Amino acid sequence: MRTLLNIIWLVLSGFWLFLGYLLAGVILCIFVITIPWGIASFRIANYALWPFGRTIVSKPTAGAGSFLGNVLWVIFAGWWLALGHIISGVALFVTIIGIPLAIADFKMIPISLMPLGKEIVPTQRGAFDPVAS
Template sequence: MLSLILNILWLLFGGIVMAAGWLLAAVIMAITIIGIPWARACFTMFVFTLWPFGREAIDREVLTGRPDLGTGMAGAIGNVIWLVLAGIWLALGHVLAAIASAITIIGIPFAIQHLKFAGLSLWPIGKAVVDREVAAEARRRAATMQVRTAG
């Protein structure tokens, strides 16, 4: 219930503006054809930005237990290109939104969320958005596998 209230307040107090930024980036990337891989990541982040509370972004490799194209070297190169083309601008928008949100006490949870998005804006390729409980379980499973392979 708390997540629902926070998500509604998020939309009313600025979340919709940053979601529009992600959607604009997705459209621009899709129009270029070559930017379709970035458009997919932008659209995922657009949906996440609309309804962020109760969900989180996690590396797909941690989630699935195996690497894929977006979590390997190709994803890293794609993220560097993304950083230069749009990542810096979206991150800056989220940082400015965080500053504006932090002015009031009620805005502090939104400021924290914007700062999380600012970091995500810099390196979004190779991420999946899942419920918070799913992300926690995936991290536990990955940690267990690391312990088993180390010992």
């Protein structure tokens, strides 16, 4: 089921969201000081391309640096990436088949706004996670 959902996701919105994160990563890697945000953008791009079967967890070692980095992220890239998730989520919600994908899209908004201090991990078999099921 995850593979089917990922393929439908890829065709309907995943590829375009992937390109948005990829563009943000390239732009952020131009300046040396913003490379950590560019790497975070590439990491999320991979997740946006194939999200089902993975989930987001907080890193226990994240501290004040992650918070400050997330504030800068929201200013430079996070708000328009979150806007992309909102637009594609609303478009997916219009169709019957797209409703589960829209819910997954809306669940990606928090990581698009605050990616530092988060980790993308595979979901456990048998565990229920609406984004990963």
